Amino acid sequence: MxxxxxxxxxxxxxxxxxxSPHERAWRESLRDLLATDWRGIDGAERVLATGLTTVIYQDHVAGKPRLSGARAVLDYFQLPSPDSRAPEYAACKQRRLVELIDDGQxxxxxxxxxxxxxxxxxxxxxxxxxxxxxxxxxxxxxxxxxxxxxxxxxxxxxxxxxxxxxxxxxxxxxxxxxxxxxxxxxxxxxxxxxxxxxxxxxxxxxxxxxxxxxxxxxxxxxxxxxxxxxxxxxxxxxxxxxxxxxxxxxxxxxxxxxxxxxxxxxxxx
Ligand SMILES: [Mg+2]
CATH class of the missing domain: 3.40.50.1000 (HAD superfamily/HAD-like)
Structure with a gap:
């Protein structure tokens, strides 16, 4: 020190x-992707059952740049093809974040x-x-x-x-x-x-x-x-x-x- x-x-x-609504945007965009575009991928049901909790967010995502945060979540849950999914998740999270901010959340x-x-x-x-x-x-x-x-x-x-x-x-x-x-x-x-x-x-x-x-x-x-x-x-x-x-x-x-x-x-x- x-x-x-x-x-x-x-x-x-x-x-x-x-x-700010970052944690909520990460959680909701992951849930949305797993229920739509990523439906049926290995581990989807498991991750949907758990969700991105506050503890996971704080330990692995909070404070990191967007793409690093997306990659950290995918790695944490061991979802397949993290290299290609991380940019997609990051973009989806940003769209949801802007919606929440515009809504005054x-x-x-x-x-x-x-x-x-x-x-x-x-x-x-x-x-x-x-x-x-x-x-x-x-x-x-x-x-x-x-x-x-x-x-x-x-x-x-x-x-x-x-x-x-x-x-x-x-x-x-x-x-x-x-x-x-x-x-x-x-x-x-x-x-x-x-x-x-x-x-x-x-x-x-x-x-x-x-x-x-x-x-x-x-x-x-x-x-x-x-x-x-x-x-x-x-x-x-x-x-x-x-x-x-x-x-x-x-x-x-x-x-x-x-x-x-x-x-x-x-x-x-
Ligand atoms: Mg912070």
Missing amino acids: TDGPIAGVIFDVDGVLVD FSAFGDGLRFVLALKERGLKLAAASSSENANGLMAQIRIGPSPEAAGRRDAGAQGLALLDMFDANVCGRPVAQGKPHPDLFLLAAQELGLPPGVCLVVEDALSGVQAAQAGGMRALGVARLRDEALLNAAGADLVVSTLNAVWLDGIPQGRLERLLPPDIDAKV
Whole structure:
């Protein structure tokens, strides 16, 4: 683990700031393919019976670029011809994702928005670094309203800045040589913030993202919203919380990643 002050914070978007419909789009598009174009392939009935669960999604798909995510699902379920099916699954997932986004099937995490605003107030440089090119469209629709009540509203008529406007650098969806768990995207974010990796903190909810932060020589704050914290701790996150409200904000610029609240209170905040 790197020590010393933190000057920049790099945010994953999906699952950290935005409750986005990626997992649902992966699940529904797989089910649709197995019921139509892929009907009758080896293992179809078995996969339809299980479905793409949240645990499978978090462990194998979350945070990865689209094609890698598709391939990971096909490999996990040992479905035949993954090389040719992965692009088809990725395209089908993207179509379903766009439908869900257009239908407004997403929201902001309130603790994520408060965390962004609090770090900005403390003078830290902020970057957004999602593998997904859809992240910008989502963040443009989330308003950082003039009042706490307005924060997180999606209606475009609300006054104030959008979440997208909070960042000093934005590399969401930018092509890099290798996606998470490789550090390329986070290193690009640090570079665009004008900071060395060692003074950057990555905020991530996915195993692949924590691994990417580690590989890039950055500290990692894990947000375990959906399940226990063991996975992100095992990946080497410097601190894991179930809500960003539990983080001691004033410690961050000093490089002290500590809880404000004890773990048993965490889940109730
Ligand atoms: Mg994520």
